[in-house]
Amino acid sequence: MLDFIARRLVSIIPVLAVVALFVFFMLRLTPGDPAAVIAGDNATSDQIADIREKLGLNLPIWQQFGIWLGNMLQGNFGESFFFKKTVSELIAQRLEPTLALSICTLILAVTTAVPLGVIAAYRQGSLLDRVVMGFSVLGFSMPSFVIGYCLIYVFAIELGWLPVQGYTRIGTDFWAFLERMVLPSVTLGIIYVALIARITRASILEVLNEDYIRTARAKGLSNRVVLMRHALRNAAVPILTVIGVGVALLIGGAIVTESVFGLPGLGRLTVEAVLSRDFPTIQAVILLFSVVYVVINLIIDISYTIFDPRIRY
Amino acid sequence: MSTTVPEEVVDSAAIASASTKRRSLWALAIRNPSVIFGGVILLIMVAIAVLAPVLGTVDPTRIDPASRNKKPGTELTIRLEDGKTMKRVALMGTDSLGRDVYSRVLYGTRVSLIVGVAVAAVAVSLGLVIGLVSGYIRWLDGFIMRIMDGLMAIPGILLAIALVSIWRSGLSTVIFAIAVPDTPRVVRLVRSIVLSVREEPYVEGAISVGTPTWLVMFRHILPNTIAPLIVQATFTAAAAILAEAYLSFLGIGIPPETPSWGNIMAEGRTLFRVFPHNILYPGIFIALTVLAINIMGDGLRDTLDPKMSKKV
Numbered sequence: 175m176l177d178f179i180a181r182r183l184v185s186i187i188p189v190l191a192v193v194a195l196f197v198f199f200m201l202r203l204t205p206g207d208p209a210a211v212i213a214g215d216n217a218t219s220d221q222i223a224d225i226r227e228k229l230g231l232n233l234p235i236w237q238q239f240g241i242w243l244g245n246m247l248q249g250n251f252g253e254s255f256f257f258k259k260t261v262s263e264l265i266a267q268r269l270e271p272t273l274a275l276s277i278c279t280l281i282l283a284v285t286t287a288v289p290l291g292v293i294a295a296y297r298q299g300s301l302l303d304r305v306v307m308g309f310s311v312l313g314f315s316m317p318s319f320v321i322g323y324c325l326i327y328v329f330a331i332e333l334g335w336l337p338v339q340g341y342t343r344i345g346t347d348f349w350a351f352l353e354r355m356v357l358p359s360v361t362l363g364i365i366y367v368a369l370i371a372r373i374t375r376a377s378i379l380e381v382l383n384e385d386y387i388r389t390a391r392a393k394g395l396s397n398r399v400v401l402m403r404h405a406l407r408n409a410a411v412p413i414l415t416v417i418g419v420g421v422a423l424l425i426g427g428a429i430v431t432e433s434v435f436g437l438p439g440l441g442r443l444t445v446e447a448v449l450s451r452d453f454p455t456i457q458a459v460i461l462l463f464s465v466v467y468v469v470i471n472l473i474i475d476i477s478y479t480i481f482d483p484r485i486r487y
Numbered sequence: 488m489s490t491t492v493p494e495e496v497v498d499s500a501a502i503a504s505a506s507t508k509r510r511s512l513w514a515l516a517i518r519n520p521s522v523i524f525g526g527v528i529l530l531i532m533v534a535i536a537v538l539a540p541v542l543g544t545v546d547p548t549r550i551d552p553a554s555r556n557k558k559p560g561t562e563l564t565i566r567l568e569d570g571k572t573m574k575r576v577a578l579m580g581t582d583s584l585g586r587d588v589y590s591r592v593l594y595g596t597r598v599s600l601i602v603g604v605a606v607a608a609v610a611v612s613l614g615l616v617i618g619l620v621s622g623y624i625r626w627l628d629g630f631i632m633r634i635m636d637g638l639m640a641i642p643g644i645l646l647a648i649a650l651v652s653i654w655r656s657g658l659s660t661v662i663f664a665i666a667v668p669d670t671p672r673v674v675r676l677v678r679s680i681v682l683s684v685r686e687e688p689y690v691e692g693a694i695s696v697g698t699p700t701w702l703v704m705f706r707h708i709l710p711n712t713i714a715p716l717i718v719q720a721t722f723t724a725a726a727a728i729l730a731e732a733y734l735s736f737l738g739i740g741i742p743p744e745t746p747s748w749g750n751i752m753a754e755g756r757t758l759f760r761v762f763p764h765n766i767l768y769p770g771i772f773i774a775l776t777v778l779a780i781n782i783m784g785d786g787l788r789d790t791l792d793p794k795m796s797k798k799v
Contacts, residue, residue, distance in 0.1 A: 188633045188636070188637070189633070189636045189637050189640050190637075190640070191637070192633060192634055192636065192637020192638070192640070193637050193640050193641060195637075196637065196638070196641070196649075197649075200649060200652075200653055203653050204652075204653050204654075311778065311781055311782060311785070312774070312778060314725075314777075314781055315725070315729075315774050315777040315778035315781050316770075316773075316774045316777075317729055317732045317733060317736070317752075317770070317773060317774075319733075319736055319752070320752070320766060320770035320773070320774065323759055323763070323766050323770075324770075326759075327759075327760075327763055331760055338760075421642075422642035422643060423642075425642040425644075425645060426642050426643060426644030426645060426733070429644060429645070429648070429733075429737070430644075430733055430736065430737065433736075433737060444645070444648065445648075445737050445738070445739065448648055448651070448652045448739050449738060449739065451652065453652075456649065456652055459645075460641060460645055460646075460649050463641075463642055463645055464640050464641045464642070464645075467640060467641075467642055468640050
């Protein structure tokens with residue numbers, strides 16, 4: 175087991191190396207002097223010279239990469255000239271809304287999608303099954319911001335139940351925070367629910383034909399126990415896999431959802447950084463999101479052994 | 488000379504049996520209800536795109552300060568260039584620059600369909616070439632697949648945003664930026680097919696009689712990738728249309744004066760509370776189009792590639 179974890183840890187090194195190379199060369203692929211691009215439009219020539227010195231832009235390219243990578247590994251993402259802050263400060267400021275939105279969405283999506291998928295599989299071919307499956311295809315086909323605006327229109331403007339936009343920090347007022355998380359989490363959750371419900375249904379259907387399910391039924395266990403303890407547990411691996419893969423969708427969706435609901439998170443920061451061509455911030459955000467995505471999938475890989483003891487590494 | 492004779496025999500037999508099987512699959516595919524349903528909606532969208540100029544539209548980029556922010560169904564008086572005026576009902580209202588939303592939505596169909604088809608074509612052809620090379624030339628495989636793994640570690644929309652930020656925004660940049668994150672998936676698919684097919688007796692037979700590598704790839708391996716790639720291409724096209732809408736909506740996609748569904752919605756954001764029609768109508772069109780392609784893709788997958796249908 176420890177051997178497996180070590181091997182998996184080693185295997186993410188080349189992946190992250192490719193990501194790092196891409197992010198590093200991003201700046202070199204843009205037309206123009208990298209130092210001038212980083213400094214932005216209003217920079218003085220002193221500032222540009224200073225940046226060139228700091229990044230070692232006069233050195234050979236592989237040494238530049240070494241300096242850059244060393245900085246990144248120490249958490250030194252450079253300075254955002256547009257926001258006039260270090261990128262690390264900027265990210266720390268914007269972390270909470272994104273983290274809150276992702277966690278709320280994840281909880282909401284998993285607790286809705288897994289039961290839906292299980293019931294759809296159990297009642298295969300029924301009206302409910304068809305509604306769940308139809309919904310999941312529809313969920314894939316709607317841009318999440320359209321769903322977001324529809325929800326705002328109905329629940330915030332017409333009914334007035336929830337606030338339209340904005341964010342309250344969790345420490346300031348918990349209820350206000352929760353109120354403002356409902357619509358964004360539902361918006362972002364729909365595509366995730368569609369994805370998880372679909373895979374849950376498919377993997378439960380596959381498992382339901384197994385001998386041990388017949389045995390469990392023959393023992394006289396209730397449907398609930400058979401479905402939850404025997405079927406769902408055996409179907410857990412593909413469900414977990416898709417939850418991990420879906421994190422990419424979650425990150426992409428968060429960028430859009432934060433814009434719709436005016437949440438001052440990392441997604442909004444990404445868009446602001448691209449619009450102002452603030453490359454240190456763009457680079458840091460891409461690195462950060464990619465590392466999070468890879469690490470989550472690594473954890474899920476390792477967790478397979480808990481859900482399915484037959485998997486031995 | 489003696490080696491070419493058996494090669495011809497092996498070849499024609501393999502191709503003949505494979506192509507009859509394929510032909511019957513296609514016949515099955517076009518009778519699948521999902522394929523018909525999705526296909527019909529898609530054809531309507533193609534017709535709208537092609538016929539946009541004759542469907543009662545006006546110039547979608549024409550700004551008219553006198554008729555800004557009109558609700559759907561408002562009758563407008565339009566002043567023509569020769570000084571005459573004409574009455575016209577704005578079916579879907581106008582936006583905050585007075586542009587006709589109906590015309591913009593109809594012309595937007597062109598942009599979205601072009602993006603969908605172009606992204607699928609770019610991603611599939613790039614992925615096909617890289618996948619064939621990776622699956623067939625073993626010493627390159629490890630290197631190529633590590634790069635693909637790395638690209639897949641960057642969430643798709645984020646990678647597209649990064650690529651758009653490198654170059655100036657425009658239709659071709661957007662197409663390329665959306666196609667690149669989709670390519671590794673195609674590479675993996677093609678590579679896995681190549682790896683399983685190259686062990687088949689007819690491929691070994693072809694190699695043993697001295698068929699050159701490029702001919703083995705082209706004639707024996709490539710045909711096996713067509714059905715799964717068509718399925719993959721439909722899903723890629725659907726996702727690409729959504730991705731274009733996301734990028735344009737965020738203001739980093741196609742230039743804002745171009746009538747694309749994402750741009751219409753981006754423009755309508757600020758006044759959404761009062762004039763939801765700017766988001767509603769393009770939203771309906773985009774959902775309908777993407778839904779049609781997804782349903783068609785599901786149908787194609789069930790008939791052309793039954794093995795894959797088990798996975799998702």
